[in-house]
């Protein structure tokens with residue numbers, strides 16, 4: 092028998108009944124011979140796929156939030172990941188936004204950046220926001236996360252992270268950035284985000300400095 096594609100060989104039945112039974116998970120039969128029943132196995136090393144940055148998921152629990160003494164005291168970091176495999180292992184085992192309680196905030200920020208105006212890297216920043224009707228944010232949230240951790244933005248260095256906020260009448264997703272006054276970078280991020288989400292409504296960018304002073308701060312940029 093000629094040497095063929097090893098993967099094809101691995102899936103073919105061989106005349107020797109022991110050959111398949113002997114295979115361990117992850118083994119590939121690299122060569123086979125009907126006559127000799129020769130089996131060579133190759134162990135495939137587990138190779139996780141590293142991300143450009145480490146990221147941390149944070150959660151602000153609505154029931155704890157209602158009792159909190161000051162804003163942010165119920166905010167908790169829950170998991171830091173640095174490979175695509177770790178991302179999926181967490182993402183596949185947590186509630187997605189449509190299943191979170193009203194009042195919850197779920198964040199994914201670059202490691203070492205806290206999702207607070209007070210964090211020194213966020214302090215001069217701002218946020219782009221998308222508002223969605225109830226139960227409609229799951230796919231937008233996943234696509235936002237994949238664009239962030241997959242470094243899809245031309246001005247990705249400007250990005251701190253993203254947050255999904257579940258409220259009684261709507262869900263909101265925001266991308267937080269570092270230098271609100273850098274209009275070129277902010278506008279690029281806003282436009283690219285809309286493309287990645289296939290979102291056609293106008294979105295606005297608010298400076299954190301404005302939000303600190305006024306609960307109803309006006310958008311500084313729109314795309």
Ligand code: MGP
Nearest residue numbers: 162163196206207208209210256258263302303305306
């Ligand atoms: P918000 O949660 O960003 O707005 O801020 P939202 O989602 O429109 O309002 P919500 O009531 O639906 O949550 C709401 C308020 O929380 C602000 O006006 C601040 O009083 C406080 N707050 C929000 N953030 C993000 C911060 C922060 O980073 N630091 C501090 N100190 N307060 C914050």
